[in-house]
Amino acid sequence: MSCCGGDFVLDKANAGIAYTDEEAEKSAIERGVRPRPQEIKEEIDERGAFVRQPNRFNTPFGEEASQLKAEAGKYRLFWAKGCHWSNRAAIVRELLGLEEAISINLVAATGETNKYGWGFPDEENHEDPVLKIKFLSEVYKNADSEYTGRCTVPALVDITAGKVVNNDYHRLTNYFETAFKPFQDKNAPDLYPVELRKEIDDFNDWLFPNINNAHYRMAFCQSLEAYEEAFEDFYNAMDKLEERLSKNRFLFGDYVTDSDIRFFVTLARWDTHYYRNLGPLKKRVVDYENIWAYARDLYEIPAFKNNTYFRDFAKDKGGNKKLFSSFNGRFADKIDYEAFWSTPQNRKELSKTPDEKFLRA
DSSP states (O other): OOOHHHHOOOGGGGGGSSSHHHHHHHHHHHHHHOOOOOHHHHSOOSSBBBBOOOOOOOOSSSSTTTTTTTTTSSSSEEEEOOHHHHHHHHHHHTTTOOOEEEEEEEESSSTTTTTTEEEEETSGGGTTTOOOOOOHHHHHHHHHOOOOOOOOOSSETTTTTTTTOOOTTHHHHHHHHHTTEEESSOOOOSSSGGGGHHHHHHHHHHHHHIIIIIHHHHOOOOHHHHHOOOOHHHHHHHHHHHHTTTTTSTTBBBBOHHHHHHHHHHHHHHTTTTTGGGOOOHHHHHGHHHHHHHHHHHHHHHHHHHTHHHHHHHHHOOOOOOOOOHHHHHGGGGGHHHHTOOOOGGGGGOOOSOOOOBBBO
């Protein structure tokens, strides 16, 4: 599944409920839903480089009148299994024990070609049971009738108003970590310690173009120049992180922080899915001794494991199979992802608190 609304064909044989293009189009016309914009047409600059659209709904959470208020039961989080931007929010929600405060639902492709973007193919009547929408774009339209960009996840929706209020994947996890603190579990970890926030923010700003968005810079670009630039940025960054993790159990020492979640969701997809959209690779994740052990160390944590769907985003989504099938198309059902990602590692040796992965507030 191509992350955050990329083009792909829904594997109907593996969907809970068959959802045809005809059904999707009929519902879209009835609801006034536009076809989704295409990244390779709308988000390519004059150099042929992919320039990701900005987040339209980025009002922060806070105490000022112009800011959003954190309230238990008011918001619903929409995310997609294949989308690492939204996967972050799902992991943080569970880590912090916000399941009762923020409801959740998964989105997936609408119809066989996903012409109308994210929807609810596995729900009864292809409809979200709480908001009664069939397309994620409906809550975008409710928030801004003139919005013409892609309707992306994560999308945090005001349930009563029926509109998206925040789709800022750059900051949404930070709001869960801070503004929603009154609703967190009493033993929730501190993923965003006050004394490290400036360092974490700076690191995350570096991680975004060099790691998290690097795959999309390679996959969507339309020139070799742009591809090679993104390729070098990614592998140079991986080398730096391999060195950093030779001395630290996690990115900021002995405890998991917001940054580790952001790095993990890219690592989880690289060898399993992302490689299919790229040319020859310099290295796989499993070829980095420290990074690969670090990724497995994180995967041991239930919230990471519970929100990582290897088999779903490993599925072959189409292509000409008369002559060739992708590696995943041939072998995904034969790979024991759970066993592979649970291979023992010795990351504890790098920590002063080997049996505790989280800093508690």
